[in-house]
Amino acid sequence: MRGRLIGLLVLTLLLAGCTSGGAARDGRITLRFQSLAWQEESVQANKELVKEWNASHPDVNVEYVQGSWDSVHDQLLTSFEGGEAPDIIHDASDDLADFAYGGYLADLSDLLPARLKSGIPPHSWDTTTFGDGVYGVPFLQEPRVLIANATWLKRAAVRIPTAQHPWSWPEFRKITEQLSGNGKYGVAWPLKEPVSATLNLSLSTGGELFHRGADGKVKVRFEAADQVVPRTIHDQANTDHSASPTTLGSGGSDTLPGFFGGKYAMVPLGFSYRQQIVQQAPKGFDWQVLPAPAGADGPTQGVSPQTLSIAQDSKHKKEAAEFIDFLLRPRNMVRLALGDWMLPTGTQALKDPALRTAENGWATGTALAAQLRSAPAQSVRGYPEWKDKVATPAFQEYYSGAIGLDELRHRLENDGNLVLARYQR
Amino acid sequence: MRTRTTTRIGQYAALLAYLVFLAFPFLWLLSTAFKSPRELGSLHPTWIPRHPTLDNFRQAFDEQPLLHAALNSLLAAAGAAIVAVLVATPLAYVMARRRTGLTRAATGWVIVSQAFPLVLVIIPLFLVLKNLRLINSLAGLTLVYVVWALPFALWMLAGYVRAVPAEVEEAAAVDGAGRARTLISVVAPLLAPGIVATGLFAFVTAWNEFFFALVLLKTPEKQTLPVVLTHFIGAEGVADLGPLSAAAFLATLPSLVVFAIVQRRITGGMLTGAVKN
Numbered sequence: 001m002r003g004r005l006i007g008l009l010v011l012t013l014l015l016a017g018c019t020s021g022g023a024a025r026d027g028r029i030t031l032r033f034q035s036l037a038w039q040e041e042s043v044q045a046n047k048e049l050v051k052e053w054n055a056s057h058p059d060v061n062v063e064y065v066q067g068s069w070d071s072v073h074d075q076l077l078t079s080f081e082g083g084e085a086p087d088i089i090h091d092a093s094d095d096l097a098d099f100a101y102g103g104y105l106a107d108l109s110d111l112l113p114a115r116l117k118s119g120i121p122p123h124s125w126d127t128t129t130f131g132d133g134v135y136g137v138p139f140l141q142e143p144r145v146l147i148a149n150a151t152w153l154k155r156a157a158v159r160i161p162t163a164q165h166p167w168s169w170p171e172f173r174k175i176t177e178q179l180s181g182n183g184k185y186g187v188a189w190p191l192k193e194p195v196s197a198t199l200n201l202s203l204s205t206g207g208e209l210f211h212r213g214a215d216g217k218v219k220v221r222f223e224a225a226d227q228v229v230p231r232t233i234h235d236q237a238n239t240d241h242s243a244s245p246t247t248l249g250s251g252g253s254d255t256l257p258g259f260f261g262g263k264y265a266m267v268p269l270g271f272s273y274r275q276q277i278v279q280q281a282p283k284g285f286d287w288q289v290l291p292a293p294a295g296a297d298g299p300t301q302g303v304s305p306q307t308l309s310i311a312q313d314s315k316h317k318k319e320a321a322e323f324i325d326f327l328l329r330p331r332n333m334v335r336l337a338l339g340d341w342m343l344p345t346g347t348q349a350l351k352d353p354a355l356r357t358a359e360n361g362w363a364t365g366t367a368l369a370a371q372l373r374s375a376p377a378q379s380v381r382g383y384p385e386w387k388d389k390v391a392t393p394a395f396q397e398y399y400s401g402a403i404g405l406d407e408l409r410h411r412l413e414n415d416g417n418l419v420l421a422r423y424q425r
Numbered sequence: 426m427r428t429r430t431t432t433r434i435g436q437y438a439a440l441l442a443y444l445v446f447l448a449f450p451f452l453w454l455l456s457t458a459f460k461s462p463r464e465l466g467s468l469h470p471t472w473i474p475r476h477p478t479l480d481n482f483r484q485a486f487d488e489q490p491l492l493h494a495a496l497n498s499l500l501a502a503a504g505a506a507i508v509a510v511l512v513a514t515p516l517a518y519v520m521a522r523r524r525t526g527l528t529r530a531a532t533g534w535v536i537v538s539q540a541f542p543l544v545l546v547i548i549p550l551f552l553v554l555k556n557l558r559l560i561n562s563l564a565g566l567t568l569v570y571v572v573w574a575l576p577f578a579l580w581m582l583a584g585y586v587r588a589v590p591a592e593v594e595e596a597a598a599v600d601g602a603g604r605a606r607t608l609i610s611v612v613a614p615l616l617a618p619g620i621v622a623t624g625l626f627a628f629v630t631a632w633n634e635f636f637f638a639l640v641l642l643k644t645p646e647k648q649t650l651p652v653v654l655t656h657f658i659g660a661e662g663v664a665d666l667g668p669l670s671a672a673a674f675l676a677t678l679p680s681l682v683v684f685a686i687v688q689r690r691i692t693g694g695m696l697t698g699a700v701k702n
Contacts, residue, residue, distance in 0.1 A: 068655035082551040261468025280466030
């Protein structure tokens with residue numbers, strides 16, 4: 001009896017494994033769309049749009065496949081190598097360089113319709129342009145903003161910055177010092193990933209860090225403009241004691257309990273964190289969204305937008321491009337942006353009243369959209385290794401006060417350029 | 426006498442500390458699963474949720490096909506455990522009882538294979554399975570789990586076989602039992618705790634496994650529970666903590682239930698009294 005049961009289980013298992021979805025049924029084209037949407041509203045918006053497409057395009061069926069941000073790079077790499085990649089790929093622009101240079105993604109230059117090309121500004125297209133090709137459509141982005149305890153700021157009678165008149169970095173430092181004391185801090189920097197945060201914010205002070213020479217090779221130079229943001233954070237944490245030293249190694253979500261509990265007046269976070277704040281803030285907690293401080297170049301900052309790409313191996317690139325065009329029509333882009341609590345890249349979508357409301361800080365974010373630029377490291381080959389092996393530990397040690405600015409520069413430049421050189425031979 | 430009591434108290438204290446260390450993450454997970462988003466954002470978290478809610482479970486089931494994913498995990502893990510035990514038991518017997526160059530080489534392979542990192546094998550494995558048309562198939566995944574569990578299962582079972590005194594088999598032979606009868610009626614029952622423990626190991630390993638499932642399964646209806654759990658995690662590690670905890674808590678239950686049922690078999694000490702010294 002027991003033997004029969006085991007046999008039955010094994011047979012069931014084999015049968016279950018033998019059925020697999022085909023690429024085409026009844027002559028219809030089937031496209032696989034791997035989405036990384038994960039929040040309830042965002043998943044719903046994506047699924048609804050796929051459903052609407054399938055209802056209006058009986059010959060091209062789109063199959064929604066859910067991926068995960070956590071493991072997308074490894075999963076895609078294996079799928080590309082094995083020729084089993086999804087047709088339409090949701091990812092982020094800072095993850096595309098290796099796939100684009102590796103020939104895994106289709107060049108979209110001639111596939112996309114003029115409406116879509118002209119509807120997204122050139123500085124957004126820069127984030128997905130590698131060499132001469134365009135390898136993704138940037139469609140959602142988020143600036144880093146200051147989420148502030150409005151009551152605290154009001155009580156301290158500090159000037160409230162706007163997108164038109166943001167705080168300068170020295171003013172920000174002064175205000176956080178003014179807000180601190182008695183075990184409370186003006187700001188809590190969540191710098192678990194210190195490199196992208198520092199580099200992206202440093203664009204506001206004209207920091208570029210990666211300099212491309214006439215020979216096309218990239219070198220790291222940590223110059224005065226690159227040092228303003230790191231020095232501000234370092235001094236807040238180590239000299240002024242206006243930034244909590246305990247959150248320097250934390251993720252954004254980890255700082256929220258302290259923020260709600262009145263330990264920190266402000267937390268610099270990605271724009272989409274507002275959803276968590278709406279969900280978790282205690283009743284009556286008054287919060288507001290402020291622009292990040294600005295430098296000589298205004299409130300400019302770097303972003304790595306979410307992207308939609310097409311696999312080079314896809315047999316139906318034209319249809320996949322048509323689906324992307326449908327998904328990113330202005331009204332649909334707004335639905336996706338609202339679902340993810342992010343900003344659309346499309347100029348038409350950005351005008352939508354739903355994204356211009358003051359509620360939950362939408363208007364502040366929308367006002368910053370024009371200042372968002374391609375993250376400095378976007379197209380630098382070897383950046384992931386430079387970031388993991390050199391820059392992350394160097395910035396972490398600098399922010400904690402373990403090393404000084406000279407040592408930080410030495411590591412970023414000397415050690416860093418050795419890493420980059422290996423990728424540029 | 427006094428020293429012995431002190432030692433015993435120390436042992437129990439160490440055991441208690443170890444239990445607390447093991448139980449803490451699970452109990453915290455349980456507590457989080459029943460907390461509202463507002464309570465999760467509290468600066469002073471409590472062990473017992475102030476306003477317990479089932480909303481996280483509702484949301485987890487609404488957002489992700491947890492039951493279907495659990496069934497997939499169960500099929501893959503149970504299949505892997507059964508096949509691994511069926512294959513490993515006779516091999517382990519040979520490895521433990523026969524001392525030849527081949528068995529020594531096999532033992533060496535078992536140890537070396539434990540050192541292979543996942544990333545080293547994943548792409549060749551993917552290509553092999555693709556040629557066998559076993560990508561996006563639970564059978565393919567089960568096969569991988571069997572192969573992955575086999576070295577440790579062999580090593581573990583061989584240890585159990587060595588613990589069965591050869592005198593027991595000799596006694597059976599003296600009583601007229603043939604080789605097959607000895608193995609089935611005498612050795613196999615004595616190996617039962619080892620077989621159960623090995624099966625359990627293979628089951629839990631496969632049940633928790635993430636990376637192979639992520640890479641080898643393409644369509645949502647084939648995905649296993651660990652893969653589906655990652656859908657509650659967003660960019661930069663931001664997690665939908667409540668539903669994730671609720672789903673993760675449910676995912677740990679089968680392992681706990683299986684352990685609870687078979688633990689006596691593992692610790693039964695069936696060999697007690699088998700041989701008079």
